[in-house]
Amino acid sequence: MAVNRIVLYYAFTPLPDPEAVRLWQRALCEKLGLRGRILISADGINGTVGGEISAVKQYVKATREYPAFKKMDIKWSEGGAEDFPRLSVKVRDEIVSFGAPGELKVDENGVIGGGTHLRPEELHELVEAKKQAGEDVVFFDGRNAFEAQIGKFKDAIVPDVATTHDFIKELESGKYDDLKDKPVVTYCTGGIRCEVLSSLMVNRGFQEVYQMKGGIVRYGETFGDAGLWEGSLYVFDKRMHMEFTPDAKTIGECVRCQGATNKFENCSNPSCRNLTLYCTECASNPETLRCPDGCAA
Numbered sequence: 001m002a003v004n005r006i007v008l009y010y011a012f013t014p015l016p017d018p019e020a021v022r023l024w025q026r027a028l029c030e031k032l033g034l035r036g037r038i039l040i041s042a043d044g045i046n047g048t049v050g051g052e053i054s055a056v057k058q059y060v061k062a063t064r065e066y067p068a069f070k071k072m073d074i075k076w077s078e079g080g081a082e083d084f085p086r087l088s089v090k091v092r093d094e095i096v097s098f099g100a101p102g103e104l105k106v107d108e109n110g111v112i113g114g115g116t117h118l119r120p121e122e123l124h125e126l127v128e129a130k131k132q133a134g135e136d137v138v139f140f141d142g143r144n145a146f147e148a149q150i151g152k153f154k155d156a157i158v159p160d161v162a163t164t165h166d167f168i169k170e171l172e173s174g175k176y177d178d179l180k181d182k183p184v185v186t187y188c189t190g191g192i193r194c195e196v197l198s199s200l201m202v203n204r205g206f207q208e209v210y211q212m213k214g215g216i217v218r219y220g221e222t223f224g225d226a227g228l229w230e231g232s233l234y235v236f237d238k239r240m241h242m243e244f245t246p247d248a249k250t251i252g253e254c255v256r257c258q259g260a261t262n263k264f265e266n267c268s269n270p271s272c273r274n275l276t277l278y279c280t281e282c283a284s285n286p287e288t289l290r291c292p293d294g295c296a297a
Helices: 018-032 053-064 120-132 145-149 164-171 192-203 215-223
Strands: 004-012 035-041 044-052 073-078 087-091 116-118 138-141 151-153 183-187 208-212 229-231 264-266 275-277
Touching: 004 053, 004 192, 018 035, 018 044, 018 053, 018 087, 044 053, 073 215, 116 120, 120 183, 120 208, 120 215, 138 145, 138 151, 145 151, 164 192, 183 192, 183 215, 192 208, 208 215, 215 229
Parallel strands: 035 087, 116 208, 138 183, 183 208
Antiparallel strands: 004 044, 004 073, 035 044, 151 229, 264 275
8 A cells, every 4th residue: 555645845045937946846746646735936935745655755855956945844744645636836926925025035044034943842942941031932823813723832822814914914003012022932834934924023123033943843743742732733735634643632612512623614505615613513414514603705
C-alpha cells in the first residue's frame, strides 16, 4: 500500500520572474502526480502539496535545488493528493493576501523588519523569563477568527477577522494599542501569515513583537498537547482539522447544542452553505444542520 504525505512550506525571497517559477512548479508537480495549492509572487512562494511520499520527496529535493529556496523550511503531515481537489499554481501580488503588497519588504534572508523568530523551546523560555519579571506574554492569533474556534494558544487574543485582508483595519482600529509596549507573540498555522503580520505590527508601533518560527505545526511537533496549545489545528484541505496527539482537547462547540466538536460543516441550506461547527448528531439531520439564528444568505 502506497504511503502518502502532505508538505507545507513557504519562502520569502525576491523572485525576479514569478511566471517562470510558476511554469516550472506546475510542470514539476504534474510530472510527480502531486496535487495542492501553490502561490508565487515577486516576494516568494507559499505552497501545500500532497502525493505519494517518494514523489513528494523528489519534489522537495528539486524545489530546494533552486538557490532562492535552498533553506526553505518543510513541514510534513499525514495526507496525500486525494486531500486536494486539483493542482493549482498561480502568480499573485502577495503570497498571503493581507492587501499590503507595497508595504512588505523582503530580501534573500526573508521579511525585513518583522518580529523576532522564536523556536518552540525559545517561546517557553520567553514566557518563563517574562513571568519572572512580572510580565505576561500576549499571544496574538494571526489566522482567521473561525480557525481559533477549534484550537488556539491558551488565553490568546483572537482578532475579529474573517480574512487576512481584515488585519490592517483591525490593527489600525485602536483596540490593541494597549499592547504596543508589551511582548506580543504572533502565531499562525505554518508561520507564513505571522511573518507578514509581525511586520505590519512593527510598522504600526508595536515595540516588542515575536513570531512563532514554523507556526503551530512546528510547535505541535515539539510539544504536542503538553504545552501551551489547546485543541485541534484547522487546515485548508479535505481533512479540515488535525490533532497533534490523541490527548488533544476538543474546545469547539456545536452552534446548535453547544456539544463539544472540532468538525466544521456547511449549512444544509443550498443558498447559504456557511461553514460552522456542528456535532455529529446535529450534522446528521438537514433540519439541524442549519444556521440556528437563520441564514444570512
